[in-house]
Amino acid sequence: MARTADPERAAARRDAIMRAAIALFAEQGFESTSAAEIAKAAGLSSGSVFYYFADKRAVFRALFERDLPAARELVARHATGDDPVASLLAMVDVLAADAMDPLAPGIMVELVRQVGKDPELARLITETAATQHAGFAALVERGIRAGSIDPALDPGEAAQWIQVAIDGAFLNADPDHDPRPMLRRMITRFLSRPCDHAGDHA
Amino acid sequence: MARTADPERAAARRDAIMRAAIALFAEQGFESTSAAEIAKAAGLSSGSVFYYFADKRAVFRALFERDLPAARELVARHATGDDPVASLLAMVDVLAADAMDPLAPGIMVELVRQVGKDPELARLITETAATQHAGFAALVERGIRAGSIDPALDPGEAAQWIQVAIDGAFLNADPDHDPRPMLRRMITRFLSRPCDHAGDHA
């Protein structure tokens, strides 16, 4: 009854294409990577790429399809905790973990570019980012009510700046250096209530 | 004696090409923008681009050639001041000013991509970034000695994180929203000495 003779083999090939594609897109960019190159790197022939994917753009999109459910799950997992700041930092840690991947800056940059060209990709990424944003904003709000976050902050704006910091870390990714400690320092202090003796010393 | 009949006209045309190019590169990307498109937007004919520039890549490089002298001047101007943190924030303000330009994210992204492909551009950008980095690091060190910056910070690492934050702001640029107040908050607090009653309230 199976449509495909061997669904497992088909999934493996799709996966091989995606793995080859992510490396090539990150290193060379989307436009500079030909379908033939991807096929070769995946151990297949040129035309096969178009059997598994509608077009080159669909290959790129597929690389980010798992991110939306992952974001939903991440937000749900950290929505209910005793300490909102701790939950928020745990989310940051997870999102920033991939920033040590040497492919991260290349993929990040290519993603921004392709989002402007592929409306379907744009919808996917917008929703993923909005999901993370909502999760952060809710935690900031809870932190404010609990007194552990500066009430002068607007939760939505603060959430966006947390994402800005993570984006910056991705862009400057370095495989030899874990960005998370400094990212935590930056975000913790950004959120905390003002410290009335800030520059004391004198 | 003049080599060119009208050097002023020539400079104006070069400039027109550059202005047209920066918009197109930011919106569509480098690879997706043809030389013919640039020429048309500049009010010239296709071949003329190659009269004023050696090749398409040189057009892109030209867009960043003024950044290195500008960085040197900026660093020099803020090297000597009574308050290192204030000088540092003034530098950040200048560098982040362009983040309100709607073209900023597109150009930023394209720059990262092209730096990986054009070694001459890479040299230029690396030196520009290193100049800014050195300026920030020197100010952080002075701030530590003056007691206004947390001595636990490594000046080089702190300088890099200031650049990370600025990069993030560029990537998420929004013409309607000045990122500088929040950027200042984030950096000030990142640098400041620890505040021993951080999460008080209870």
Place this chain on the structure above:
DNA sequence: GTCTATAGCTGGATAGAC
């Protein structure tokens, strides 16, 4: 100095063999 025309090449996507 600047334009027109085009050479020469590359790459996405398909058609049809197997």
Place this chain on the structure above:
DNA sequence: GTCTATCCAGCTATAGAC
């Protein structure tokens, strides 16, 4: 289902007219 062969569009860069 997968590969080979190929078509056609679109691009950079140049050569030569004016």
